[in-house]
Amino acid sequence: MDRTPTVADASRWGGRRRFARVGRVLPVAFLQIVGTLVASRFATSAGGDGSNGGPPWARHAFGGTVDPVLVGPIAIALLVAGVVVLPWRWRWPRGVLLVTLATTVGFALVVSPRGPFVAALTMAMANAWLRGHRWWVAVSGAVAIAVLPTADAVLGRSSVLDLSAVLLCVAWVTVTIAVSELVRVRLERVAERRRQRAEADRRRATDERVRIARELHDSVAHSMSLINLQAGVALHLGADLPEQTRDSLANIRDSSRDALVELRTILGVLRSVDGTREGAADGEGSERAPTAGLDRVAELVERARAAGVDVTLSLDGDRAGVHGVTDRNAFRIVQESVTNVMKHAPGHRAAVTISIGPDVVDLLVEDHPAQSQAAGIPSTEPLASTGNGIIGMRERANAVDGTLSSGPTTDGGWRVAARLPIVGTEPEDIR
Numbered sequence: 001m002d003r004t005p006t007v008a009d010a011s012r013w014g015g016r017r018r019f020a021r022v023g024r025v026l027p028v029a030f031l032q033i034v035g036t037l038v039a040s041r042f043a044t045s046a047g048g049d050g051s052n053g054g055p056p057w058a059r060h061a062f063g064g065t066v067d068p069v070l071v072g073p074i075a076i077a078l079l080v081a082g083v084v085v086l087p088w089r090w091r092w093p094r095g096v097l098l099v100t101l102a103t104t105v106g107f108a109l110v111v112s113p114r115g116p117f118v119a120a121l122t123m124a125m126a127n128a129w130l131r132g133h134r135w136w137v138a139v140s141g142a143v144a145i146a147v148l149p150t151a152d153a154v155l156g157r158s159s160v161l162d163l164s165a166v167l168l169c170v171a172w173v174t175v176t177i178a179v180s181e182l183v184r185v186r187l188e189r190v191a192e193r194r195r196q197r198a199e200a201d202r203r204r205a206t207d208e209r210v211r212i213a214r215e216l217h218d219s220v221a222h223s224m225s226l227i228n229l230q231a232g233v234a235l236h237l238g239a240d241l242p243e244q245t246r247d248s249l250a251n252i253r254d255s256s257r258d259a260l261v262e263l264r265t266i267l268g269v270l271r272s273v274d275g276t277r278e279g280a281a282d283g284e285g286s287e288r289a290p291t292a293g294l295d296r297v298a299e300l301v302e303r304a305r306a307a308g309v310d311v312t313l314s315l316d317g318d319r320a321g322v323h324g325v326t327d328r329n330a331f332r333i334v335q336e337s338v339t340n341v342m343k344h345a346p347g348h349r350a351a352v353t354i355s356i357g358p359d360v361v362d363l364l365v366e367d368h369p370a371q372s373q374a375a376g377i378p379s380t381e382p383l384a385s386t387g388n389g390i391i392g393m394r395e396r397a398n399a400v401d402g403t404l405s406s407g408p409t410t411d412g413g414w415r416v417a418a419r420l421p422i423v424g425t426e427p428e429d430i431r
Helices: 007-023 025-039 073-084 093-110 119-130 134-154 163-237 243-271 294-306 324-344 389-399
Strands: 310-316 349-356 360-368 403-408 414-421
Touching: 007 025, 025 073, 025 119, 073 093, 073 119, 093 119, 093 134, 119 134, 119 163, 134 163, 163 243, 243 294, 294 310, 294 324, 294 349, 324 349, 324 360, 324 389, 324 414, 389 403, 389 414
Parallel strands: 310 349
Antiparallel strands: 349 360, 360 414, 403 414
């Protein structure tokens, strides 16, 4: 059964998304900050044997050496600033790309660049590419290629330009863009497969709704039409029938007619696809009559009284504040409860109490035996007989995250109590 998403569900989902956005930054931050600091600890001066010291990326192809790296407060601040802005990469992809580019270029200008100091810029470029900002990524990559491998030579920290560093930087930008494009294509294919599965599920659900509508029309609607027709004929031909019999026939005729109207509305909803009824030729909407709600409880009580059941109604609160699925389900619970009294305990006195608050609707339907039954004459059938009525009422309450309880009373009656939160949006409309 579909259920309306609650605040707790939204909070859990939002927490997962926030963790995904921030949690994925942690490895990048560790790699950029710690990896760069560790790489900068290597000695870079020439060894005693005339060979260059330090790691491979600190040696030049033409025998030159790089001045020792001193990672001071400014360089560390640039490394940290580059990763601090990454959690906002989904909201401002271009802004994060520009900030990480500025911090990476700034680091290369402050100290001799070495180690994985481009980790944050790599993540920002990949994110911007996946978000469709390819021109921005291309320009950022060109700036990085122009500045990062040439910073030492331009600023005098090295006497020659390291061509291997230029090739390494070009390869880094190329691989970053290529991998990002492969991921983008894969994500699009996954999204397309999901859309196709969702469309297939919608088609299957539509076919099932149409099948159910067809079965209802061929069985229930046909039977209800015959009942309505035969009751009308009996009233027309039975002028000499007793008054109580004529009242019962009139009640049958009116009840079957109202049931046919509601059934026609339900069939229209079942056959509708995207709000348009299939096969509608008269230009009407998807519903031919308003859906039953609490505004029809008084009519329901009057119909029960006409059938011979002593029913009282107490309604406290403003019905205008209740709408949507809560309004409909509240009416159906009251309708099922009153119908149970009419079917199983016609001699009982019933009381319907509806209290409408600012956020919830409280329903209470109780029936009690009349004096003769209280003295020992049982009702025609126990209310707790087998059936799906109570199950259906509980499902309607659960559909809006409400509660429902039912059970016998001490005097041999039955009690149904429900509390329904006021929900204005259909569960199936929330994605």
